[in-house]
Amino acid sequence: MGSVRLEAITWERLGDLLAERLLDLKPGDGSPWPRIAFDGAPAARPGDLAHRVGEALRIRGRSSLVVGTEGFLRPASLRLEYGRQDVEAYYDGWFDTGALWREVFGPLEPGGDGRVLPDLLDPTTDRATRSPYVQLPPGAFLLLHGPLLLRHWFPFDHSVHVLLSPGALRRRTPEAEHWTLPAFARYETEVDPGATADVLVRADDPRHPAWNG
Numbered sequence: 001m002g003s004v005r006l007e008a009i010t011w012e013r014l015g016d017l018l019a020e021r022l023l024d025l026k027p028g029d030g031s032p033w034p035r036i037a038f039d040g041a042p043a044a045r046p047g048d049l050a051h052r053v054g055e056a057l058r059i060r061g062r063s064s065l066v067v068g069t070e071g072f073l074r075p076a077s078l079r080l081e082y083g084r085q086d087v088e089a090y091y092d093g094w095f096d097t098g099a100l101w102r103e104v105f106g107p108l109e110p111g112g113d114g115r116v117l118p119d120l121l122d123p124t125t126d127r128a129t130r131s132p133y134v135q136l137p138p139g140a141f142l143l144l145h146g147p148l149l150l151r152h153w154f155p156f157d158h159s160v161h162v163l164l165s166p167g168a169l170r171r172r173t174p175e176a177e178h179w180t181l182p183a184f185a186r187y188e189t190e191v192d193p194g195a196t197a198d199v200l201v202r203a204d205d206p207r208h209p210a211w212n213g
Contacts, residue, residue, distance in 0.1 A: 103116065
């Protein structure tokens with residue numbers, strides 16, 4: 001994090017301020033649908049912030065769709081091909097980035113039809129969800145949350161990284177999932193999401209977040 005200065009804030013206030021910041025956001029590629037990343041390890045719960053921002057946008061008269069990458073896991077037969085605790089597979093192959101490009105980002109490109117599939121695979125049953133497509137009107141936001149998002153060159157127009165220190169990440173990650181921690185250490189080294197993202201939120205204490213404003 002270097003010399004980045006963070007200031008304390010409440011989650012409610014953070015959601016409101018992020019929503020206000022997004023209201024005038026215009027995608028650089030001319031798309032009518034702004035695409036926002038909420039990046040963070042599962043223990044950082046970036047999805048909670050995405051939903052909070054979505055509600056704040058709704059109150060302000062703007063539509064949004066919250067999508068979690070856990071709905072775009074590859075089938076177990078593929079993601080667990082090298083075992084259930086293979087760090088390299090988790091880092092490079094657990095999430096179906098091809099499906100995300102095809103079903104989420106492709107429809108939101110300039111000239112797209114705005115029909116987004118909110119999920120593809122149920123991570124519990126390992127079966128297709130068969131969810132219906134969602135039609136996003138022009139000006140609606142895509143709020144995509146999940147881990148390791150900023151390493152895939154997805155066309156985000158704004159990004160938020162929810163950061164946990166290594167100690168907090170270990171404490172808040174269930175012991176059965178500690179095998180994933182090296183993947184997040186690698187992500188910090190290779191991508192430096194705290195510096196890459198437009199907004200940095202530190203959530204070591206889940207009751208008292210801080211952000212870089």
